[in-house]
Amino acid sequence: MNTDIRNANREAWNAGRYEVWVRAMGEPAAEAARITADPRHVLRRLLAHLGDVGGRRICSVQGSHGKIAVALALLGAEATIIDFAEENRRYALALAQAAGVGIRYEIADVMEAGALGLPTFDTLVLELGVLHYHQDLAAFFRVMAGLCSPGGRLVLNEFHPIERKLFHDFGDAPRDYFNTDLVIGDVPNPESGGARLGTCVYRFWTLGEVVTALLAAGFQLTALEEHPDWTNPAIPGAYTLVAVRS
Template identity: 35%
Template sequence: MDEHTQVNLANWESRVPIHATSTAYGLQRFVDHPRHLSGVVAWDAPHLGDLRGKRVVHVQCHIGTDTLSLARLGAEVTGVDFSPAALEVARDLSERAGPHVRYVHAAVDEIPAALPETFDLVYTGVGAINWLPSIARWARIVAGLLAPGGRLYLREGHPMLGTIDDERDDDLLVVTYPYFETEEPSEWVSEVTYTGDDARLESPVAREWAHGLAETVQAVLDAGLTLTRLEEHTELEWQFLDGMVPTGDGRWALSHGRERLPLMFTLEAVKPG
């Protein structure tokens, strides 16, 4: 495991106990309500189609709320993550709330060795690919996970959003950070995690990489997949800027001039069969 991955693993391990008790993830809701879905999967569900009996792998699954939600849509789900602490929480949630989810401990680069089988759907939730240094390598791994006719579903923060200075106290959208993939990551230090809880992280350093939209699309094409959908969104799963306002469906948007900046994108692609 290289230094960057070690730093990020320590960061995510320190987030797990906070996320496991945070109202933002709301693990108890899954236990109390057998049909409850995460907000992320509920938003994606109309595009995912009928998952009953489908073999689904959720890459970078964290503590498993989205993973369990996919299983509740009828899929046979495998979750993969590099954090042992996250997988411990995810397994416990699956046992307490059901249905069963298989979890595999592996970093993304280790997936080909850890998962030799193929799947009908590869699902990647919001806030995943920014932790990976090479979008081309990620796309090849994803393509290898898919059976002929299988589908990739990726919804992610828009790379243009990642360029914006989020510490300004005015309404200006100022491009400050990289848009294109760089060899070295950007390093961030934050004492708290994104859930809004006050608890301090024991490992506050994180390293992330940008991946331009065209870079991501081309990586998917070069990996042999056929693009079937590409959509940009004016909503986001979290409040990135202080001036963002809630949309009423659990997401956030610019308070005005929403046409100025894409906040998320969805990409779907199929492996030719």
């Protein structure tokens, strides 16, 4: 990724993000109580493809506020997050402490994860809003292959490109499924009616581009499921892709 773009995205994601999570989800103790009460609900989009996570080394790639990692840890996984936003780390570690579990949180651009010296993982989990921050998808999945143990699994639950490219408003981005231009759009704000938090640079990928880059990196595709959009069930809103590292 272009260094200027990466730094701009990191700055946007650190702009008061801890307070945003508090306003959207509550103080870490309150959110931890909800996760502890039903960790499987937090993982509802993923568990069918994860199986028993007890004792497994799982990396939540760009794991943000840590809800996925904390839920995994509550079910017995050894959970690690790689994410470049210190504000996310602050909330996630407070969340884990309140939930009574330990997680590892590495502050890093995931594209530089190889320099962290981490042991490889049994499973990589990527959920909702990961791929569009990367401008070189082939390089991204090569990094994922380096993080994943041979025979390990990658589970990606992501926004569907039809919803992102044709139905979602991102500034002046054209409603063109095959558009390859970079797009300037608002940083996600989970607060209902919340203020703008700045902008990020995005690259939206077609489903064909995703699968092709994944296969080229040495993964074997085992499942690809498409899910209805939450507000318009006549179109696909998300998809789940499962692959095994060769």
